[in-house]
Structure formats: C-alpha cells, structure tokens
Amino acid sequence: GQQLNQSPQSMFIQEGEDVSMNCTSSSIFNTWLWYKQDPGEGPVLLIALYKAGELTSNGRLTAQFGITRKDSFLNISASIPSDVGIYFCAGQQVGSSNTGKLIFGQGTTLQVKP
Amino acid sequence: EADIYQTPRYLVIGTGKKITLECSQTMGHDKMYWYQQDPGMELHLIHYSYGVNSTEKGDLSSESTVSRIRTEHFPLTLESARPSHTSQYLCASSESFGKSVTDTQYFGPGTRLTVL
Numbered sequence: 001g002q003q004l005n006q007s008p009q010s011m012f013i014q015e016g017e018d019v020s021m022n023c024t025s026s027s028i029f030n031t032w033l034w035y036k037q038d039p040g041e042g043p044v045l046l047i048a049l050y051k052a053g054e055l056t057s058n059g060r061l062t063a064q065f066g067i068t069r070k071d072s073f074l075n076i077s078a079s080i081p082s083d084v085g086i087y088f089c090a091g092q093q094v095g096s097s098n099t100g101k102l103i104f105g106q107g108t109t110l111q112v113k114p
Numbered sequence: 115e116a117d118i119y120q121t122p123r124y125l126v127i128g129t130g131k132k133i134t135l136e137c138s139q140t141m142g143h144d145k146m147y148w149y150q151q152d153p154g155m156e157l158h159l160i161h162y163s164y165g166v167n168s169t170e171k172g173d174l175s176s177e178s179t180v181s182r183i184r185t186e187h188f189p190l191t192l193e194s195a196r197p198s199h200t201s202q203y204l205c206a207s208s209e210s211f212g213k214s215v216t217d218t219q220y221f222g223p224g225t226r227l228t229v230l
Contacts, residue, residue, distance in 0.1 A: 033218060042204050042221035043157075086154060092217070099164070100145040100208045100217035104157045
C-alpha cells in the first residue's frame with residue numbers, strides 16, 4: 001500500500017540546535033499533519049497543513065506543505081530538552097476525505113543533549 | 115485540546131482472556147479509529163468508523179472487533195487474547211467539516227496491552 005518516507009529515522013542533537021525532518025510520497029496528498037509522541041502516550045497534533053505551499057508556524061515549530069503536494073517538512077528552531085520524542089508525519093490522500101484515513105510516516109526519533 | 119479518553123491505560127492479562135478496550139470522545143466527532151503501534155514504530159490502522167452503526171476493517175489485519183452504537187463510544191474487543199496481541203492500542207477521532215476541508219485526527223493516550 002501507499003507509504004510515506006520519513007527521514008531521518010533518528011537524530012541526536014545538542015540543545016539550542018535547529019532540527020529539520022521531512023516526509024515524501026509518490027502520490028499527491030491533500031493534507032499533511034505533524035504529530036509528536038512522548039513515550040507511553042498518544043500522538044499530539046503539532047501542525048496541520050491543508051494547501052499546497054502553505055507555511056505554518058506554531059511557536060518554535062514551522063512546517064510547510066510542498067508545492068508538488070508530495071512532500072512536507074517540519075523545522076524546530078533552538079531545540080530544548082522537552083522536544084525529545086518521536087515525530088510523525090501523516091498525510092491524507094486525494095479521495096480519502098470521506099473516510100478520513102491517514103497514512104503515517106515511520107517516525108523520527110529526536111534526542112536532545114542538554 | 116482534544117477530549118478523547120481511553121481506559122484502561124495499562125492492562126496485563128493471561129492468554130485466552132476476553133478483553134475490551136474503551137474509547138470515548140466528547141467532541142461529537144463522527145469518525146473514529148483504532149491504531150496498533152509497537153514501541154517506537156509507525157501506527158497501523160486496524161479499524162475505523164464513519165459514524166453510528168458503521169465499522170470497517172483497517173489496513174492491518176486484526177483479530178479484534180469493534181462496535182459503534184453511540185457516537186461518543188468506540189470499544190475494541192479481543193475474544194481470546196494471545197501474546198501476539200501485545201502492543202499499544204491508540205484510539206482517534208475526527209470531524210468532517212465538508213468536502214473542501216479534510217479531517218484532522220485527535221488521539222487518546224493509548225492502552226498498553228501485555229498478554230502473558
């Protein structure tokens with residue numbers, strides 16, 4: 001089935017550094033979502049993107065919906081220890097809006113060294 | 115802030131037992147979902163529902179069953195638990211705002227199931 005390729009798989013950075021991760025797909029999406037999951041918890045929505053080219057910020061987080069509708073990136077500026085967790089991208093394919101089904105990336109595990 | 119609840123948060127149970135994982139949301143969302151996730155891995159959709167009295171199988175085959183008798187409630191049942199069912203189960207819900215705007219899913223905290 002359709003998959004999202006999320007990279008990098010893991011990152012280990014120093015506190016204060018900026019972080020960038022991305023997701024790509026071979027087909028067109030009409031929605032991109034970014035979630036963060038802490039251990040033992042459910043994913044929490046960070047940013048939702050609904051239009052190609054859309055650039056949205058949420059505090060130190062910035063995400064963009066790629067102009068080709070096949071990719072998205074998430075940037076975290078000036079990382080802090082509480083940014084640690086697993087970040088998932090999720091997308092909704094064109095034609096899936098009646099079901100609401102999402103396709104999830106494999107996740108990016110972020111570790112921040114104080 | 116999403117209002118979606120799952121109980122129990124943790125469950126350790128013996129092989130062969132019947133279990134029901136509860137999921138409730140107070141947002142009036144019409145669509146609900148169940149995902150299975152192994153630690154640190156991606157989410158796999160196992161069931162979803164468009165609304166009351168509708169249930170569909172997800173992308174990952176599962177021996178569990180679901181029901182949707184009320185909008186706010188979407189329980190998942192395993193008739194006979196096995197060690198292979200050990201995993202984290204996540205419930206989510208979303209609301210359709212119309213054909214031009216797509217759904218955003220909100221997740222519960224999850225149930226960590228261990229079958230001995």
